[in-house]
Amino acid sequence: MYRFNRLYRLTDTEIWEVRLLNYNAYCYFSITDMNRKATIEDNQLATEEELISRDNYISIDVHSNVKLNEILEDEEYEELIDDISSFVEHMVDNAHVFFHFHLYENEKFESHNIEIENDEDLYGSKEEQVEEYKEQFIKNNCINLVEKYANKKLIELSDSNFCQDK
Structure with a gap:
């Protein structure tokens, strides 16, 4: 079971x-026209x-800390993919879609690289802070890749650049 x-x-x-x-997994994905x-390089x-x-070419980049096809049942994995x-269908007709998986399971998330706050009531335990760091790291890598594709920082894009639901 998952939620988007x-x-x-x-x-x-x-x-x-x-x-x-039902899993201790972080997953972000981008869809980029x-x-x-x-x-052939794609x-x-x-x-x-x-x-x-x-x-046309649409890139779907999936960023996760686990191999999704290994933690999910075959049916669950196929359903997720x-x-x-299906999110691509509204973007462009006659497009070629490729999935690219970016895995961060072997990243070293050493707690000495993370500024751990002492106030556990406010920031959570050391383990919770490390987990939050991991998730933000993966999310930022997804956003950085999109910014590279767009050749612009997402923070620089104004609300006027957002498209409306069709």
């Missing part, structure tokens, strides 16, 4: 948070026919 929460919706990009309710045809497994037949893919 949209964090950003721009004309060509959306960033979502996925809450996997690259406004170009896909190339996905080495794509056939030339696939690349030629589609007018299908649900993420």
Whole structure:
């Protein structure tokens, strides 16, 4: 079981948070219309026919601290991927979609790299603060990748650049 929460919706990009309710997992994903045809560099497994037949390339980048296909049952994993893919349908017709998974399970989240606050009533225990740091680290990596694609910081985008639901 999971829950989606949209964090950003721009004309060509959306960033979502996925809450996997029964797992200790952090997951964020972005959907970015690259406004170009896909190339073999985007996905080495794509056939030339696939690349030629589609007018546009949409990148779906999934950022997580765990291998989702290993912690979820096969049906749950397929349903999650299908649900993420369904968000693309409203963006562009005849688009080629590639999933890219960015895994942070081996990142060293040493507590000595994190400024731990002593007031546990206000900030939580040391372990809770480390977990919060991990989640924010993964979220920031997702946002940084989108900013790289957009070639602009999301904080610089005004409300006028947000598109409306169609």
